[in-house]
Amino acid sequence: GAGVSQSPSNxxxxxxxxxxxxxxxxxxxxxxxxxxxSLGQGLEFLIYFQGNSAPDKSGLPSDRFSAERTGGSVSxxxxxxxxQEDSAVYLCASSYYWGNEQFFGPGTRLxxx
Amino acid sequence: xxxxxxxxxxxSIQEGENLTVYCNSSSVFSSLQWYRQEPGxxxxxxVTVVTGGEVKKLKRLTFQFGDARKDSSLHITAAQPGDTGLxxxxxxLRDYKLSxxxxxxxxxxx
Numbered sequence: 001g002a003g004v005s006q007s008p009s010n011x012x013x014x015x016x017x018x019x020x021x022x023x024x025x026x027x028x029x030x031x032x033x034x035x036x037x038s039l040g041q042g043l044e045f046l047i048y049f050q051g052n053s054a055p056d057k058s059g060l061p062s063d064r065f066s067a068e069r070t071g072g073s074v075s076x077x078x079x080x081x082x083x084q085e086d087s088a089v090y091l092c093a094s095s096y097y098w099g100n101e102q103f104f105g106p107g108t109r110l111x112x113x
Numbered sequence: 114x115x116x117x118x119x120x121x122x123x124x125s126i127q128e129g130e131n132l133t134v135y136c137n138s139s140s141v142f143s144s145l146q147w148y149r150q151e152p153g154x155x156x157x158x159x160v161t162v163v164t165g166g167e168v169k170k171l172k173r174l175t176f177q178f179g180d181a182r183k184d185s186s187l188h189i190t191a192a193q194p195g196d197t198g199l200x201x202x203x204x205x206l207r208d209y210k211l212s213x214x215x216x217x218x219x220x221x222x223x
Contacts, residue, residue: 004155035213040122042115042201042213043156091155099209104155 004105025094117214136202150199
């Protein structure tokens with residue numbers, strides 16, 4: 001079956017603009033995670049969704065970041081009023097259930113000019 | 114502040130040589146995972162170690178979890194160019210969240 005897909009693969013935007021990043025998880029996976037990977041640093045947890053439960057937003061760095069997951073499937077990560085320090089690769093992962101093996105998408109490379 | 118420190122940050126070796134990557138922390142983890150990430154792709158899980166002192170082998174790769182479940186190592190025997198990539202360790206915290214190290218970039222020259 002298809003793996004986790006993310007779009008766009010690359011996004012260049014100007015400081016102050018809003019961006020939306022999309023994640024399509026593996027079909028049947030109930031848990032979905034967003035991470036941020038900056039140069040020279042490991043993956044930083046942002047948010048996760050488990051089924052219909054309230055998402056764990058504890059990793060979101062500021063209120064400019066938000067995410068939603070519609071119908072328990074596709075998820076969108078939105079960054080408002082982007083800053084240069086938001087430049088990073090944003091990775092999405094899904095798993096059958098929270099705590100199971102996570103399968104990662106290829107990421108979206110965001111560059112804020 | 115990262116809970117897991119990986120060393121070295123970069124490693125370049127000749128094909129056929131051995132290498133070891135270390136992952137250290139002052140925190141105790143429920144389990145520890147190792148991933149390999151190639152350019153333009155997401156990390157792929159290699160192994161999960163759960164028990165203190167556990168050793169797992171995956172072909173030429175040997176993974177060890179420290180007795181106190183605070184540290185781990187990855188040893189590659191007779192490295193090949195296909196082993197080139199970014200190796201990440203990740204510790205599982207009590208709430209199932211993963212805390213990642215910064216990674217070790219391994220380059221194996223033919």
